[in-house]
Amino acid sequence: MASDISRVRNIGIVGSHHGGKTTLVEAILAHCGAIGRKGSVTEGTTTTDYEPECIAHAQSTCVSFAHCASPSSSSAQAIDFTLVDCPGFIDFFEETKLALSGCDAAVVVIEGDPGRVSQTQMLLEFLESRKMPHLFLVNKMDRPGADFAGTLEELQRCYSRHVVAEQWPIGAAETFKGYVDLASRKAFAYEGTSAKETQIPAELQDRVESARAQLLEAIADFDDHLMEELLEGVEPPEDEVQKDLCAECSHDQIVPVLAAAGLPGYGVSALVQAMEKWFPSPLDAEQVDAEGRRIEPKPDGPVIAHVIKTIIHPQSGKLSVVRLLSGTLKADATLANISKNSEKVRSAGLYRLQGKKQEAIPEAAAGSIVAIARLESVSTGDTLTENAFKVLLPRVPASEPVFAVAIKPKERMDEAKISQMLARIIDEDPALRLERAPITNELLLLGSGEQHVNIAVERLTRKFKVEVTTAPPTIPYQETITAGTEVHSRYKHQTGGHGQFGDVWLRFQPRDRGNGVTFEEQIVGGVVPRQFIPAVEKGVREALMHGSVGGYPVTDLHVILFDGAYHDVDSSEQSFKTAAGMGVREALPKCNPVVLEPIVRVRVTVPTQYTSAVIQQLTGKRGQILGMSPADKTGHDVVEADVPQVELARYITELRTATQGLGTYAWRHERFDPVPGKWTGPKAAV
Numbered sequence: 001m002a003s004d005i006s007r008v009r010n011i012g013i014v015g016s017h018h019g020g021k022t023t024l025v026e027a028i029l030a031h032c033g034a035i036g037r038k039g040s041v042t043e044g045t046t047t048t049d050y051e052p053e054c055i056a057h058a059q060s061t062c063v064s065f066a067h068c069a070s071p072s073s074s075s076a077q078a079i080d081f082t083l084v085d086c087p088g089f090i091d092f093f094e095e096t097k098l099a100l101s102g103c104d105a106a107v108v109v110i111e112g113d114p115g116r117v118s119q120t121q122m123l124l125e126f127l128e129s130r131k132m133p134h135l136f137l138v139n140k141m142d143r144p145g146a147d148f149a150g151t152l153e154e155l156q157r158c159y160s161r162h163v164v165a166e167q168w169p170i171g172a173a174e175t176f177k178g179y180v181d182l183a184s185r186k187a188f189a190y191e192g193t194s195a196k197e198t199q200i201p202a203e204l205q206d207r208v209e210s211a212r213a214q215l216l217e218a219i220a221d222f223d224d225h226l227m228e229e230l231l232e233g234v235e236p237p238e239d240e241v242q243k244d245l246c247a248e249c250s251h252d253q254i255v256p257v258l259a260a261a262g263l264p265g266y267g268v269s270a271l272v273q274a275m276e277k278w279f280p281s282p283l284d285a286e287q288v289d290a291e292g293r294r295i296e297p298k299p300d301g302p303v304i305a306h307v308i309k310t311i312i313h314p315q316s317g318k319l320s321v322v323r324l325l326s327g328t329l330k331a332d333a334t335l336a337n338i339s340k341n342s343e344k345v346r347s348a349g350l351y352r353l354q355g356k357k358q359e360a361i362p363e364a365a366a367g368s369i370v371a372i373a374r375l376e377s378v379s380t381g382d383t384l385t386e387n388a389f390k391v392l393l394p395r396v397p398a399s400e401p402v403f404a405v406a407i408k409p410k411e412r413m414d415e416a417k418i419s420q421m422l423a424r425i426i427d428e429d430p431a432l433r434l435e436r437a438p439i440t441n442e443l444l445l446l447g448s449g450e451q452h453v454n455i456a457v458e459r460l461t462r463k464f465k466v467e468v469t470t471a472p473p474t475i476p477y478q479e480t481i482t483a484g485t486e487v488h489s490r491y492k493h494q495t496g497g498h499g500q501f502g503d504v505w506l507r508f509q510p511r512d513r514g515n516g517v518t519f520e521e522q523i524v525g526g527v528v529p530r531q532f533i534p535a536v537e538k539g540v541r542e543a544l545m546h547g548s549v550g551g552y553p554v555t556d557l558h559v560i561l562f563d564g565a566y567h568d569v570d571s572s573e574q575s576f577k578t579a580a581g582m583g584v585r586e587a588l589p590k591c592n593p594v595v596l597e598p599i600v601r602v603r604v605t606v607p608t609q610y611t612s613a614v615i616q617q618l619t620g621k622r623g624q625i626l627g628m629s630p631a632d633k634t635g636h637d638v639v640e641a642d643v644p645q646v647e648l649a650r651y652i653t654e655l656r657t658a659t660q661g662l663g664t665y666a667w668r669h670e671r672f673d674p675v676p677g678k679w680t681g682p683k684a685a686v
């Protein structure tokens with residue numbers, strides 16, 4: 001591990017789903033000699049996709065960490081990379097955001113396909129919001145149809161930044177065999193993950209010259225001297241161009257574009273050099289606390305660590321992956337968790353992670369990403385310091401969950417126990433949430449999408465050996481009445497000894513939505529004795545728990561007890577309660593009852609080109625469109641609509657399908673509305 005911070009690079013490998021990030025990380029690790037043999041995603045043998053869920057689904061389902069040193073003649077000169085392999089699937093974006101908060105730069109991997117560029121929009125907005133230097137890697141250039149120029153053009157069109165090619169590929173698909181480095185105007189032919197200098201192919205000369213001119217113009221926008229040289233037609237010295245390129249990329253002023261094919265390893269050596277030269281070390285990266293004060297990354301400063309990921313091993317316990325912002329952390333340090341009232345926690349070991357492998361280290365210095373063992377009460381996002389040094393790091397804003405399942409143990413098991421295990425899964429992934437549904441009382445697991453929640457359930461079963469069933473949450477339907485009535489109900493029962501007698505007259509009146517059930521007595525002359533009136537109310541309320549249409553709770557009505565009769569010997573609380581219940585059951589069908597369904601207000605944020613598709617989709621879900629705010633400066637419209645909850649069970653999946661994964665929505669319960677027409681829905685579970 002480099003002791004000199006200037007030789008440390010913490011880099012997030014991010015990008016669109018299946019863009020080839022994990023394969024690329026594997027190629028980088030192999031190129032740098034950190035692993036012997038390259039693993040493969042399809043065979044489930046890569047360093048970073050080690051979780052059984054990753055292997056089963058052949059995709060990354062969580063963030064994972066790897067490290068390597070750049071191949072260099074002397075180890076004292078080598079750059080020490082920590083690579084954070086982030087899942088591309090949108091459901092796992094919250095996890096990516098948290099892990100990126102520990103990185104100083106990012107490689108955005110996209111396939112050589114202009115049609116997929118827009119899928120990175122949310123990610124790019126996040127990088128922009130954090131002013132994180134990055135480069136684009138146009139990957140899978142060996143695939144049939146790979147289109148570097150088209151992808152570059154689309155990146156430049158979609159992204160209002162200085163996006164410029166720094167390489168031009170030689171060939172594409174099966175002829176992809178090298179690249180021209182535009183800054184140095186040198187061509188290279190791939191030899192595995194390395195490359196050897198060659199001639200610029202004659203047919204590429206013009207293309208290279210115009211792309212180089214674009215690169216120099218972009219760089220010159222930030223360097224007056226270079227601009228003068230270009231205007232005067234003077235060829236700028238190469239070291240000036242290289243120096244500017246490094247400075248401007250590391251300050252997030254320009255975004256260079258490279259070409260690669262991670263699977264055969266093409267372009268890897270140039271990428272490693274770019275990460276080394278263009279990306280900032282922790283010394284140059286701006287780190288601030290929650291109040292915007294700069295934190296100096298000094299090894300001899302106070303220990304300040306930010307938890308960016310939590311990993312739970314059911315046997316060996318918990319690992320908290322931290323970005324160390326300042327100080328030197330020892331393996332047995334006692335730390336204060338500033339996010340939790342400065343609670344003291346003690347490290348049980350310090351590790352560097354190479355995928356699932358934990359390499360014990362005695363200490364770590366400012367700038368590094370390391371894992372601390374057994375900090376049981378610590379969560380992702382917390383700030384840890386030594387000697388209770390008072391500083392709090394900013395939290396990454398979280399998005400609300402948009403998908404839920406009702407979860408139940410398969411075998412009879414204490415619900416408290418399953419909640420405890422779920423709490424540990426949530427500890428690992430704070431984008432999940434556990435809630436008790438207010439009306440149905442179901443245990444709900446909520447997350448960022450269908451796959452997110454399903455994978456969490458798989459993880460629960462694997463790690464804690466507990467089988468659960470999941471189902472769409474029960475829709476909390478209710479019923480109400482739309483007309484009034486009066487009924488007379490008498491319960492009279494004569495058995496051997498003591499009889500039963502209760503007699504009530506009840507009036508039913510509809511109430512406005514949201515008013516619930518109210519009960520009133522208007523008994524005159526003691527025709528129903530005082531002591532039995534609470535039993536009548538109880539009988540009414542209990543009977544209203546099961547409506548006459550679908551068996552759902554009845555609400556928004558007023559019930560008046562206005563007359564009745566009693567028997568000196570046979571009347572009792574129970575007999576009045578029974579009479580009242582019978583009265584309710586007789587009355588409800590006469591009051592034009594209807595089922596009420598929960599209505600949810602959604603706010604859908606979507607790039608303008610998908611707005612009409614989204615409106616159509618919502619209308620198809622019986623949604624009532626309330627309005628649309630036109631595009632903000634990021635090119636997003638916001639559509640507001642009220643939609644029946646039952647229609648939204650898989651909405652996040654459908655919305656993403658209709659919008660190339662770019663639509664998002666927020667929601668809240670709004671009200672209950674009558675279901676139009678005759679009720680054909682399910683009956684309530686008894």
Ligand SMILES: Nc1nc2c(ncn2[C@@H]2O[C@H](COP(=O)(O)OP(=O)(O)OP(=O)(O)O)[C@@H](O)[C@H]2O)c(=O)[nH]1
Binds near residue numbers: 020021023041142
């Ligand atoms: N032809 C070709 N295929 C590639 C290349 N890189 C990756 N692949 C294939 O693309 C698929 C996805 O690769 P991954 O490395 O898992 O992609 P990823 O970006 O990590 O995927 P997520 O993390 O799930 O978003 C796998 O089948 C790889 O074998 C490449 O350079 N060329």
Ligand SMILES: [Mg+2]
Binds near residue numbers: 021049059060088
């Ligand atoms: Mg991956």
